[in-house]
Amino acid sequence: MKKVTVVMPAYREKKQQISQAIESILNQTYTDFKYIIILDDPNNKELEDLLHIYGSRDNRISLYVNEKNMGCPYSKDRGIRLAQTEYIAIMDSDDVARPDRLERELYALESNQ
Numbered sequence: 001m002k003k004v005t006v007v008m009p010a011y012r013e014k015k016q017q018i019s020q021a022i023e024s025i026l027n028q029t030y031t032d033f034k035y036i037i038i039l040d041d042p043n044n045k046e047l048e049d050l051l052h053i054y055g056s057r058d059n060r061i062s063l064y065v066n067e068k069n070m071g072c073p074y075s076k077d078r079g080i081r082l083a084q085t086e087y088i089a090i091m092d093s094d095d096v097a098r099p100d101r102l103e104r105e106l107y108a109l110e111s112n113q
Helices: 015-026 045-057 072-082 101-112
Strands: 004-010 033-039 061-065 087-090
Touching: 004 015, 004 072, 004 101, 015 033, 015 045, 033 045, 033 072, 045 061, 061 072, 072 087, 087 101
Parallel strands: 004 033, 004 087, 033 061
Antiparallel strands: none
8 A cells, every 4th residue: 555645736837737746756765655646726728738748647646526516625625535545745836846755755754654
């Protein structure tokens, strides 16, 4: 069973911006994780199509689309409730993670209790 789930809500980010965020997670040095993306704008078909492309390329990604706009806190909470791992990492869709982010965080959690 995987130990880490990355949860990332998305709303109306530009393609380039969210692609950078997604790629920064997919290219982590620690690779054994689940990646839950919650799209909080069901009318944003362009972004939904892009997220489906990423999901079809990488089986670590699970995409969920809210039925209506519920806001970032709700979307994060939904992703957390869907996660079934010991640890959860929150990723914002406008951030870029360092390549060793998950590896360092997991090491810190497990070595320092």
